[in-house]
Amino acid sequence: MAFYPRGSEWRKWDLHVHTPLSVLNNGFGSDWDSYVKTLFKKAIENDISVIGITDYYLPEGYKILKREYLDNIGKLQALFDEDEIRKIKEIRVFPNIEFRIEKLIISKEKGLTWNRKVNYHILLSDEVSIEKMESDFISQIKFNFNAASGATVEKRPLTKSNLEELGRRLIEEHPPFSKSGNALYVGMLNASVDEDDLISILNDNSNFRGNYLVGLPCDEDLSEVNWNSQGHSIRKNLIKQAHFIFSSNHNTRKFLLGGADKEAHEKEFGPIKPCVWGSDAHNNENLFKPDENRITWIKADATFEGLKSVLYEPSSRVAIQELSPQQKSGYQVISRVRYLDEQKRGLFSESWQPINPDLNTIIGGKSSGKSLLLYHIAKAINKEEVDQKINLSKASSYSDLSGIDFEVEWGNGEISKLSEKDDAKPITYIPQLYINHLAEEDGKGQLNNLVKDILNQSQNFKTFSINQERKIAEINKELTSRIDKLFELRENYARLTKDSEAYGTKAAVSGEVKNLKDKIESLRKRSGFTLEEETAYKMLTSRKKSLENRLAVLEKLDFCSSQVTKSSKSNHINLISDFCEKIISDVDMPNNSTYLKSLLMFLEDELKSSIDKFDFHVKKRSKGIPVEIEKIKNKMLSIEEDLKPIVRKFTDKEALNTSSDQLKKEEHKLKNIDDIEKKKIAIRESGIECKEEIKKLYRMLINCYKEYAEEILKPEYQPEEDLKISAEISFNEERFGEFVSSFDRRGNMQALLGSLIDTSGYYCFDIDVHSENIFIVQENIERNRDIPTLRKGVTDIDLIKRLYSDCFYISFVVHYKGDDIVKMSPGKRGLVLLNLIIYLSNSEHPILIDQPEDNLDNRTIYDQLNEFIKLRKKKRQIIMVTHNANLVVAADSECVIVANQAGQQANIENEFFKFEYCSGSLECSFEDQNESRALKKKGIRQHVCEILEGGVTAFKERELKYGFKK
Secondary structure: OOOOOOOOOEEEEEEEEEOOOOOOOOOOOOOHHHHHHHHHHHHHHOOEEEEEEEEEOOOHHHHHHHHHHHOOHHHHHHHOOHHHHHHHHHOEEEEEEEEEEEEEEOOOOOOHHHOEEEEEEEEEOOOOOHHHHHHHHHHHOEEEEEOOOOOOOEEEEOOHHHHHHHHHHHHHHOHHHHHOOOHHHHHHHHOOEOHHHHHHHHHOOOOOOOOEEEEEEOOOOHHHOOOOOOOHHHHHHHHHHOOEEEOOOHHHHHHHOOOOOHHHHHHHHOOOOOEEOOOOEOOHHHOOOOHHHOOEEEEOOOOHHHHHHHHHOOOOOEEEOOOOOOOOOHHHOEEEEEEEEOOOOOOEOOOOEEOOOOEEEEEEOOOOOHHHHHHHHHHHHOHHHHHHHHHHHOOOOOOOOOOEEEEEEEOOOOEEEOOOOOOOOOOEEEOOOHHHHHHOHHHHHHHHHHHHHHHOOOHHHHHHHHHHHHHHHHHHHHHHHHHHHHHHHHHHHHHHHHHHHHHOOHHHHHHHHHHHHHHHHHHHHHOOOOHHHHHHHHHHHHHHHHHHHHHHHHHHHHHHHHHHHHHHHHHHHHHHHHHHHHHHHHOOOOOOOHHHHHHHHHHHHHHHHHHHHHHHHHHHHHOOHHHHHHHHHHHHHHHHHHHHHHHOOOOOHHHHHHHHHHHHHHHHHHHHHHHHHHHHHHHHHHHHHHHHHHHHHHHHHHHHHHHHHHHHOOHHHOOOOOEEEEEEEEEOHHHHHHHHOOEOOOOOHHHHHHHHEOOOOOEOOOOOOHHHHHHHHHHHHHHOOOOOOEOOOOOHHHHHHHHOOOOEEEEEEEEEOOEEHHHOOHHHHHHHHHHHHHOOOOOOOOEEEEOOOOOOOHHHHHHHHHHHHHHHOOOOOEEEEOOOHHHHOOOOOOEEEEEEEOOOOOOOOOOOOOEEEEEEOOOOOOEOOOOOOOOOOEOHHHHHHHHOOOHHHHHHHHHHHOOOOO
16 A cells, blocks of 8 residues: 555556557557656656546556556566666556447537547546456447347447447458558447446446446536527536546636526535546557646545545645646755654654645644644744744643743754744744634733734835824823923923022012113213203114124124034934934835935935035134124224213212113113013913824824724725734723822822723723814813822923823724624634634745634534635644544544554553654555554554544545435
8 A cells, every 4th residue: 555654645647548459540650668667757757646548448558557567567677777667666557447328429510520529538446457457347238239220229349349349340341441541440330338337337346336437538618608598408418427627727727616696506506526637658659648738636645545535635636737736945845754762762753744835734633642742843933933822822831841842844954943942033933722712801912913914915014004003102202302392391490480580570670760761861961961952862872772682683693603613513424314214214124225325325415414514514604703803892892982971961870880780780681581581482382382283193193093993994905805904903901090099199190181081090092083182181280170189209291291191002903704703602702713823825934733722613614614724724824622523523634643652541552662653644444453563553544533533524525515325
């Protein structure tokens, strides 16, 4: 019995290859040695695993090939070298007998030259002996030999001599047949059999039941056939009777797989059927060279049971195309694994355990080492992933066995090793109870991450998400900056108020200025100024006042220019650096990219140049200010000289000087008070503007989250019809609690928080009004409306930053068939969550699952879960521990790994080690009574039926589903 430990794999099959004894069309000649040599050398060259040796009516060619060559080692050695013989022994050869049945394919009435009978292929297992084929099948078939008026048609057994006799009679009756060929050729050309007789003979004999398949060639496109014709029932019955169709037509294959309405198709045409194709080679040139390179790939063991598996999974087990359907990348597929027992304690074999690229299921009795194997595979690849999932799910872990190492070999030859824990590769590991954990409240964070990973499979959403998160981060950063600015303005306002208070009140200083002016005016009047002196005095003092004002402005401008230049020098380096870092964070390029570096260097040079130009411009603009200041000072000195003779006339010069000095001081105070008042007004306006900016930014922050939630609703991001993902904006109460805990909770919290809490003290969150509620809280704080006192150490700026902190997060909501998973039963919820995990189809690394069937009933698994797994295994390698037969059989596991621990069950002993494993495909079926080793005495099918409850039923359901009966 051939054993394929990696299970069902894609192999090339050619089930339609003729021999030199294909009488009706032989282009091989009569040299059998040459034929056999060419046949197998080309099969090896084209990597063919299975050949259907085809002859008309009689399996004569198969018999010669089998007896005189394949079973004759001496003959093989004469034709091939040892390596070729080894490869030939791995090629399976099935007999394919091609019949003509009594139904005709009719052409147009005036073109009857190509009228021909329908071809009908019977493929037999290579385990059926040639003797049985001839005695119990071929010799039991009868064909129409002759007819007479009013009598039934004479039938003769299908033998070579009877076919030759038919040919001779037809040549005698119709001489033109003599030009066609010899008597056997003419006999085969005209012979026909009843397809029902063929099937009756096969079904009535236990040697053939389960060991034959019916293949119907189809040259037409069945999707374009007019089914409204007289031939409707005949054509349909032939299709329904066949196990498979010989066709490479894409539309025919699509039609036979159910088309757009599979249910309606099955109602009319019966179970869906596979298409296979072959080279139909009648000469050496066409061997294994089908038209347009339409190669038949079958994912199965190279056995007859493997061929039958195509009937159970016609859409996924066979493909007709040039390249292999297996296109998973080697670095994302585990090829094989093994334990390394350094101390040779007899726990594990160090032999490699092959792993299939698609679905692998690990089965076995209790404590047989199933989960142990899965755990070590996962941990050898990614220790952090395993530890994290084990901790999250609170599942039982397996302590590393002392002296035991574990190796995982990938499809590209790389090795992951348990002892080399830093060399991690991506996998998804789902231990027992992890799905349950996701379904619980404390698993919400992991569920959100899972859904986000699914959404990120769409490049459009991923781009949107990255941009939106960046936007949120920038808004939060700007909010903090604006709050800092607001409190900086408040500090400046308080400082100016304090400075103003040092000068006194404006009313008091203004009154003093007026009194001093009145006093000076009184002194002037008592001095007896002439009219001309009065005029000159007023003009000069007015001119002096104007120059003083002008001087003050220029000195302010001069000081401003020096401040700008100083600030530019001290800040431009950080400014350029921050700008470049912002660009780096926004660009999807490595920081060490030479291209990006060159762009940023150019930018820095340009910015430095612009700053230098700015500094030069400032200096240029302010260059004339010191000269103007000097001019004004000189003018003021001149006015002072002009005033001296007039001032000398004051009678009470000491009082005048004192009053004048005092006036200058008071006027300077008043000017400072006015300047401070102007600055305070400007700061107050900036503060109001800053508060509005903070409110605007906070509203923008909330809108960003709303946009995020709205984006998710787009149909293009939804996984599939039954699964729907939406999002809610949730309130991070713990983070907002940092703000609330800034106050003494014994105070009146309702007065502080208003609508943000209810009478019981619970938070009331409504995203549509939340920003306005926050603004009210800020007003309550600023107006101190009977609110609780602040705790020691909490500053006002800390308080406002906590108030405006980002207390939001996106909470994903998953609906399955309209129901929220939160409201589902634990079992159904687990199914949906597992479907979500498996849905990560754009993640192409392996997924390892331990007993996903927990809490699920068999019908749910059969109807839903296995379909998800069958769909996802096309893109991701899956390794799954299970006790459920449907997850093995109905999900069409490519490789079943059977685990056994010695001493766990009576009469089930291992060969050498405490833990042993064997593996193979579902089509691997046998029982060897002479074998004593528990795992090797029977095939995978028998192990599944014995170990898994419902295993027998699962196989029967699969066979009944596709109408296949043994």
